[in-house]
Structures are given as C-alpha cells and as structure tokens.
Amino acid sequence: MSLTSADDLATRLDDPDLVVCDVRFPLDDHERGRREYDAAHVPGARFVDLHTELAGNHEYVGGGRHPLPSVERFAE
Numbered sequence: 439m440s441l442t443s444a445d446d447l448a449t450r451l452d453d454p455d456l457v458v459c460d461v462r463f464p465l466d467d468h469e470r471g472r473r474e475y476d477a478a479h480v481p482g483a484r485f486v487d488l489h490t491e492l493a494g495n496h497e498y499v500g501g502g503r504h505p506l507p508s509v510e511r512f513a514e
Contacts, residue, residue: 447480451480451481451482457484458480458482458483458484459483459484459485459486460475460479460480460483460484460485460486461486461487461488461492462474462475463487463488463489468489471485471487471488472485472487492506492507492512493505493506493507
C-alpha cells in the first residue's frame with residue numbers, strides 16, 4: 439500500500455523537508471528487507487528496520503511480537 443503515488447513521490451524527491459522511510463520487512467526473513475533495500479530503493483530513502491528500530495521491547499503497552507516503542511525511542 440502506498441501513501442502517495444510513485445509519480446507524486448518522484449516530483450518531490452528534491453524537497454529537503456521530505457523524509458522517505460523504507461520499512462520493508464518480511465516476517466519470515468529478518469534480513470531480506472535490508473538486502474532488498476541495498477539492491478534497490480527510492481533515491482535518498484532511509485532504511486528503517488521493523489525488528490530493531492520500530493519495535494520496542496515487551497515492557498511497552500500493547501505487547502505482541504513487535505510492540506510500538508516509547509515515544510522517546512521512536513523520536514531517536
């Protein structure tokens with residue numbers, strides 16, 4: 439699912455206020471998302487790993503395999 443079209447994104451890639459995050463993460467292979475990002479990604483996009491950067495530990499509310507991190511941790 440895209441939040442914007444590829445054409446719209448292409449017209450904004452030079453916008454200094456735009457931050458593109460690549461968060462691809464197949465649950466059956468934790469390393470595949472990074473390999474795919476390294477092979478090809480939107481120019482200037484940052485790789486953000488679900489397992490290590492977008493998920494908190496189990497002390498946070500919500501639990502589950504990938505609970506949201508604290509607001510402070512996410513802001514880092």
